[in-house]
Amino acid sequence: MKKQGNKSHVPGSAEYYDSHGVLDDLVDEPVEFSLAEGLREDILHGRRRRPKKNLSLKIDPLHEQAIRKLATMRAVPFQTLIRQWIAERLASELKS
Numbered sequence: 001m002k003k004q005g006n007k008s009h010v011p012g013s014a015e016y017y018d019s020h021g022v023l024d025d026l027v028d029e030p031v032e033f034s035l036a037e038g039l040r041e042d043i044l045h046g047r048r049r050r051p052k053k054n055l056s057l058k059i060d061p062l063h064e065q066a067i068r069k070l071a072t073m074r075a076v077p078f079q080t081l082i083r084q085w086i087a088e089r090l091a092s093e094l095k096s
Contacts, residue, residue, distance in 0.1 A: 035094070040094055043087070043090050043091060043094060044091050044094055044095070046087065067081060067082065
């Protein structure tokens with residue numbers, strides 16, 4: 001088995017960030033990125049070509065309670081309400 005050297009001096013390695021932290025490497029600058037035009041159009045028009053995928057997310061228990069209450073008031077499952085919010089925000093971000 002090949003022995004690996006000390007990576008604590010190599011930026012980007014887990015060992016580096018274990019010993020140096022990540023805050024010094026963060027920059028507060030806009031990031032440019034783009035989606036494939038077909039994917040962007042599908043999102044904007046609410047088309048879904050793939051089955052849904054499970055996602056685990058930790059949130060404040062009070063937020064969960066509020067989401068469930070709002071969903072009940074709107075007579076929709078709370079997961080559906082969350083998906084609607086995400087889809088609306090994605091469309092808004094992609095339009096700007």
